[in-house]
Amino acid sequence: MKTSISVAIVEDKEAIRQSLAILVDGADGFVCRLTFETAEDALDQLTREPVDVVLMDIDLPGMNGIECVRQLKPRCPQTQFMMCTVYDEDETVFDALKAGATAYILKRSPPHKLLEAITELHEGGAPMSSTIARKIAGSFHVSPSASNELDVLTTREREILDRLAKGHSHKEVATELFVSPTTVRKHIFNIYEKLQVHSRVEAVNKYLGRK
Amino acid sequence: MKTSISVAIVEDKEAIRQSLAILVDGADGFVCRLTFETAEDALDQLTREPVDVVLMDIDLPGMNGIECVRQLKPRCPQTQFMMCTVYDEDETVFDALKAGATAYILKRSPPHKLLEAITELHEGGAPMSSTIARKIAGSFHVSPSASNELDVLTTREREILDRLAKGHSHKEVATELFVSPTTVRKHIFNIYEKLQVHSRVEAVNKYLGRK
DNA sequence: CCGACAATACCGCATTTGTATGATTTTCAG
DNA sequence: CTGAAAATCATACAAATGCGGTATTGTCGG
Structure with a gap:
């Protein structure tokens, strides 16, 4: 007989934790080795007793599940982490x-799906x-229009945006470029219009091509 | 009766193209509307007659399948493209x-898997x-070695900085985190002290590891 | 238990920033 | 040459921001 997959569960809500444990432990080829109520507990124990797969709730009291994975993963590289959450359309997926x-699955997944996923x-x-998968795949997609969005900017505007990207104020930029602060502000305003944004950080993000 | 999923196939090798077409057309709920030998043909025709799903071979004579998708996707945003290839560990996935x-599947997948995927x-x-999925998920992983200056920040401060990085104002962040705007400003102030900066853009730059 | 620290919150002030309106000069392609 | 676009500068105002001080609450490690 092949060795079972050893599983740990991190989940603060008693009822869910119990039923997950029973589900996993009852199934053939799985063994629920450890369960934890908090990220801190898991962090402490899992380093010493690594398992194959950890089911990690995200919304935990104290340290959240994502932070827990961030700290645990480097110490247990062979362990795989599966996030369990109720939200499916969150930015947290990428985090x-x-x-x-x-892995990233929804809590409302049927039991057999969960075992399959493990x-x-x-x-x-x-x-x-x-x-989730669609969201992730889509995040790679670069539309050809987006990359050229900066083409509408003039040379001067790019010069200014470049300095804004370094964290300079409009006054500093004015000094650097030997023009009036008013002029710089006017340019910034024009940049905002062209890029369809309303703040420095947003503009810089577009300029440096991040979302 | 529900409408069938309309499919197009782009594949230069006669035998494979034929068998794929027969498989798809023969299955319930699918209809193989068009088949092409080259990317150029597909490009020409699919713009006028969009389908639901395109099975695209990558290794085509002339223009390759990826380039074909790049040009086709903006013109048929509602069409979904599934790459079919013989290699599974290639950089081409990301391209x-x-x-x-x-979607990205292997040609050697069994027929029923292919239909499921469609x-x-x-x-x-x-x-x-x-x-492939593992490779993609792994590509997001950032090992904590790169960033260490941010270690001094508390969890809350990181949450806030993360939102500042998206261009949100302190009021917006306050709403998102259900706290007072004053509190957010205080946190921002603390962040500035810890990171030794004096503006949002500078803080965000450090946070995102830009220089 | 206690001290350190995180998170929360408020007040206030000077400055910066985002937005708007208007105008003059330079530059450059048709 | 000429008109459009770019670059320049000014004024004004409301909102956001940066910086300072202060205070309460809760948590956690020693």
Whole structure:
């Protein structure tokens, strides 16, 4: 017989934690090794006793699940982390992936789907809900229009935006370019209109091509 | 009766194209509307007659499948593109996603898997092979070695900085985090002290690791 | 238990910034 | 040459921001 997949669960709500544990432990080929109520507990224990897969709730009291993964992943590189959440259309997906999670599923997934996901994760996959997967795939897409958005800017406007990107104030930019602060502000205003933004940070983000 | 999913196939090898067409057209709920031997042909025709899903081979004579998607996607935003390839561990995955593809499967996938993938793609998912999905998820992972100056920030401060980085004002952040604007400003002030900066843009630059 | 620290919140002030309106000069392509 | 676009500058106002001080509450490690 093949070795079972060892699982740990981090979930603050008693009822959910229990039922997850029972589900996993009851299924063939899985064993629920550890359960935790808080990220802090998990952090402490999982470093010493690594498991194959960790089911991690995101919304935990104290340290949240994402932060927990961020700290745990470097210390247990072989452990795979699956985020469990109730929200599916959140920015947190990307934060979770950045932190080192490899799977992201919804709590309302049916039990057999959950077990399938654990298996898939353990076998080298990255199970995600449909909408999440689509979101992730879409995040790579670069529309050809977006990259050229800066083309509408004049040379002078780019010079100014470049300095704004370094954190300079309009007065500083004015001094650097030997023009009046008023002029710089006018340019900034024009830049905002062209880029359709309303603040420095937004403008700089577009300029440096981040979202 | 529900409308069938309309499919187009772009594949230069006669035998494969034929068998794919027969598979799709023969299955319930699918209809193979068009087939093409080259990217150029597809480009010409698909703009006028959009379909729901396009199965796109990557390795085509002349223009490759990825370039074809790049040009087709902006003109048929509602069409979903599924790349079909024989290699699974290629850098081309990311290029395909950037170009606008939403699915990436292997040619050696069993027929029923292919049909499943088409359905999933059409219903808002992003079907990928396990290894591909893992590769994509992993590409987001940032190891904590890169950033260390941010360690002095508390969790709350990071949350706030994260939103500042998206261009939100202190009022917006306050609303998002359900606290008073005054509190947010205080946090921002503390962040500035810790990071040794004096403006939002500078703080965001440090946060995102720009120089 | 206590001290350090995080998070919360308020008041206030000077400056910067975002927005608007208007005008003059330079530059450059048709 | 000529008109459009770019660059320049000014004034004005409301809002946002940066900076300072102060205070309460809660948590956590020692």
